Amino acid sequence: MSIQEAEAKVRKIDEEIRQLEQKDAPDVDLATIKNELEKAKNTILTKAYANLSSYDKVYLARKPTRPNVRDYIENLFDHFFEQRGDRLYRDDCSIIGGIAMFRDMPVTVIGHQKGKSLEENLLCNFGMPNPEGYRKSLRLMKQAEKFKRPIITFIDTAGAYPGIEAEEHGQGEAIARNLMEMCNLTVPVISIVIGEGGSGGALALSVANRIWMLENAVYSILSPEGFASILWKDSARAQEASEIMKLTAQDLYAFDIVDVIVKEPMGNLNEHAEVIYAQLRDLLGNELTALCRLSERALLEQRYKKFRSIGDCSGI
Amino acid sequence: MEELFKERREKLNIIKNLLRKPKEEKKTANTSSVPEGLYTKCPECEQGYLSEDVQKNFYVCPGCGHHFKITAADRIQMLVDKDSFREITPRLRTQNVLGFPNYTQKLSHLEKTTGLNDAVVTGVAKVGGCRVVLGVMDSRFLMGSMGSVVGEKITRAIEYATKRRLPLLIFSASGGARMQEGIISLMQMSKTSNALAKHNAAGLLYISYLTHPTTGGVTASFASLGDIMLAEPRALVGFAGPRVIEQTIKQKLPEGFQRSEFLQQQGFLDQVVERKKMRATIALLLKLHAREAAL
Numbered sequence: 307m308s309i310q311e312a313e314a315k316v317r318k319i320d321e322e323i324r325q326l327e328q329k330d331a332p333d334v335d336l337a338t339i340k341n342e343l344e345k346a347k348n349t350i351l352t353k354a355y356a357n358l359s360s361y362d363k364v365y366l367a368r369k370p371t372r373p374n375v376r377d378y379i380e381n382l383f384d385h386f387f388e389q390r391g392d393r394l395y396r397d398d399c400s401i402i403g404g405i406a407m408f409r410d411m412p413v414t415v416i417g418h419q420k421g422k423s424l425e426e427n428l429l430c431n432f433g434m435p436n437p438e439g440y441r442k443s444l445r446l447m448k449q450a451e452k453f454k455r456p457i458i459t460f461i462d463t464a465g466a467y468p469g470i471e472a473e474e475h476g477q478g479e480a481i482a483r484n485l486m487e488m489c490n491l492t493v494p495v496i497s498i499v500i501g502e503g504g505s506g507g508a509l510a511l512s513v514a515n516r517i518w519m520l521e522n523a524v525y526s527i528l529s530p531e532g533f534a535s536i537l538w539k540d541s542a543r544a545q546e547a548s549e550i551m552k553l554t555a556q557d558l559y560a561f562d563i564v565d566v567i568v569k570e571p572m573g574n575l576n577e578h579a580e581v582i583y584a585q586l587r588d589l590l591g592n593e594l595t596a597l598c599r600l601s602e603r604a605l606l607e608q609r610y611k612k613f614r615s616i617g618d619c620s621g622i
Numbered sequence: 623m624e625e626l627f628k629e630r631r632e633k634l635n636i637i638k639n640l641l642r643k644p645k646e647e648k649k650t651a652n653t654s655s656v657p658e659g660l661y662t663k664c665p666e667c668e669q670g671y672l673s674e675d676v677q678k679n680f681y682v683c684p685g686c687g688h689h690f691k692i693t694a695a696d697r698i699q700m701l702v703d704k705d706s707f708r709e710i711t712p713r714l715r716t717q718n719v720l721g722f723p724n725y726t727q728k729l730s731h732l733e734k735t736t737g738l739n740d741a742v743v744t745g746v747a748k749v750g751g752c753r754v755v756l757g758v759m760d761s762r763f764l765m766g767s768m769g770s771v772v773g774e775k776i777t778r779a780i781e782y783a784t785k786r787r788l789p790l791l792i793f794s795a796s797g798g799a800r801m802q803e804g805i806i807s808l809m810q811m812s813k814t815s816n817a818l819a820k821h822n823a824a825g826l827l828y829i830s831y832l833t834h835p836t837t838g839g840v841t842a843s844f845a846s847l848g849d850i851m852l853a854e855p856r857a858l859v860g861f862a863g864p865r866v867i868e869q870t871i872k873q874k875l876p877e878g879f880q881r882s883e884f885l886q887q888q889g890f891l892d893q894v895v896e897r898k899k900m901r902a903t904i905a906l907l908l909k910l911h912a913r914e915a916a917l
């Protein structure tokens with residue numbers, strides 16, 4: 307059973323429970339029945355979550371109800387002060403960033419902004435940045451370096467926006483510049499893939515000392531639709547593409563790209579997001595302390611080696 | 623894609639791969655069924671020209687100035703001082719991490735037909751007497767896409783240049799990251815860019831030379847990071863491919879969009895350089911940056 311089928315069943319059970327509650331039947335042991343139904347719900351979800359396919363994860367990673375970057379900022383940090391604009395052309399709302407406190411440490415926080423409704427998504431371009439977004443993020447990272455603040459980025463984008471203006475303003479250059487400049491940042495950088503990590507648009511915020519990934523997030527060279535379209539000229543084969551692309555947190559952990567997989571609760575993430583936040587608070591506490599102890603040189607060397615070792619090719 | 627390869631195979635037959643070893647040359651001759659053409663048709667002005675004239679004209683159409691795609695070997699031959707090219711890391715092999723069906727076979731086949739190890743040739747050479755580390759992409763090899771071998775070869779070339787304090791010159795020609803190697807391909811973008819960060823921090827010169835077509839993950843990494851940015855005339859250069867943009871915005875793109883001249887207008891290129899001026903331009907730039915000259 308796919309996760310979407312499981313969710314449909316759960317919705318049906320929820321509906322049954324609601325109807326039971328509305329019915330005024332004194333001879334029925336409502337509590338017991340409800341309890342049974344809740345158990346059934348749990349069994350369905352447990353089974354579905356235990357057997358998630360890669361495509362299920364693509365679905366979960368894209369769910370608009372997932373906590374977005376603003377939820378993470380609100381729940382992990384205090385006193386967020388948002389900084390806007392790239393100081394060159396304009397402000398791109400598909401990437402947000404600013405300064406915040408993590409416990410007693412000022413940090414710079416940057417992330418792709420996806421909306422939860424159509425209105426929100428129109429404002430943030432569905433989390434697909436233009437070059438200005440990457441240039442804003444670089445400005446904030448350079449500033450973080452100046453004030454010796456660690457940088458924490460949240461990755462959640464289908465990719466950089468493929469539009470006319472984006473090309474006119476140098477989408478490729480903006481991403482490339484981030485990749486090069488992030489390499490030499492003298493402060494710790496931690497990236498957390500919270501939903502969809504799509505292509506260069508995601509990579510441009512994730513040249514980090516540590517990359518963590520939510521259990522059901524995905525990170526890939528291209529969307530499965532795009533992948534299928536390029537290789538098989540058929541974007542409808544996205545499901546098939548997902549299964550061979552090796553895009554799950556578990557795949558990336560096996561490739562040594564991802565350092566930690568953050569456990570996700572089942573079902574509605576919004577209701578149970580505290581499970582995620584609690585893990586991230588612990589992780590951030592430990593890792594920021596550890597990384598801040600490293601010399602600048604060691605910090606740079608560690609980051610360089612992390613990416614240098616990916617895609618090793620044995621000589622022949 | 624098929625069409626592209628067909629077009630290139632045809633071109634191949636009129637262009638001798640000058641650096642190829644005799645043994646491999648024989649193999650190529652066997653695998654190509656089309657006889658060597660006496661005439662070359664220009665895809666731009668659609669006129670036929672004597673292949674010899676096209677070749678003498680740096681594979682540029684004598685009529686309309688269209689720049690034909692050329693092999694890495696031909697470019698190196700045109701560019702470097704005689705007998706000065708020495709290849710570095712010539713043989714690497716991908717791990718095929720996705721276990722992508724038929725991928726390894728496809729690579730072996732391409733190795734045989736093109737004589738290339740992958741979509742880039744790297745080495746050291748002299749141009750106008752100045753030493754330079756070279757990377758030249760070849761789009762015959764899976765559209766010049768960047769997988770782990772391309773990423774590794776370019777990274778090693780950059781590191782070689784940094785270590786020996788040499789200038790670096792990379793000719794891009796690429797459809798972007800290589801789908802068959804998934805996320806590992808994507809990560810080559812940061813790997814190559816990070817190596818450039820070190821080369822840059824060492825105060826060394828990097829010239830990026832864009833040729834037709836350069837798109838996707840190559841545009842969004844090493845190709846866009848030159849101290850000096852050059853391109854061949856009319857080369858298609860962009861992050862998103864034109865078709866993807868058209869599908870997204872549901873309208874036709876303006877004429878000349880994402881071509882070199884457009885890029886220059888937008889402020890992303892120092893100069894658009896005709897192929898016949900390539901050698902002189904590179905020689906001049908290397909001279910202008912030579913430390914010895916400054917002393």
Ligand SMILES: [Zn+2]
Pocket residue numbers: 664665666667668669683684685686687688
């Ligand atoms: Zn012509």
